[in-house]
């Protein structure tokens with residue numbers, strides 16, 4: 597998937613990242629007021645990047661929903677590894693990262709790792725709990 601990115605002030609690209617099942621797709625659909633990305637209790641339901649655009653106060657936003665990120669050492673499945681790499685590549689390209697934290701589980705070590713990922717890549721990071 598080729599993702600053209602722009603950092604001009606009236607075009608903002610952002611992605612929602614987080615652990616599996618933290619509610620990323622629910623937030624994505626909610627922001628877009630549409631049911632674009634499948635939502636459900638199944639752990640690791642989102643297996644592709646979902647992308648959409650919307651305009652707010654004359655600003656064009658591109659938003660991505662992403663597959664959940666688990667700790668690397670826990671992943672054996674090659675497809676999941678590939679999905680993880682795609683999300684990390686996307687984090688490199690967007691302007692803003694929304695890190696979604698599941699308030700039911702409280703903040704976990706993996707949430708800190710993901711915060712570190714976004715901040716290390718010098719992304720403007722929004723923590724959404």
Ligand SMILES: Nc1nc2c(ncn2[C@@H]2O[C@H](COP(=O)(O)OP(=O)(O)OP(=O)(O)O)[C@@H](O)[C@H]2O)c(=O)[nH]1
Nearest residue numbers: 616617618619620621622635636637640641642664
């Ligand atoms: N109670 C409650 N449930 C929520 C909330 N957000 C999401 N859920 C539920 O949590 C489950 C997982 O939501 P998803 O949006 O599919 O989570 P996800 O992070 O996209 O999951 P993956 O794609 O598997 O990584 C679904 O059953 C949602 O209905 C919330 O704010 N409150």
Ligand SMILES: [Mg+2]
Nearest residue numbers: 620621641642
């Ligand atoms: Mg999802």
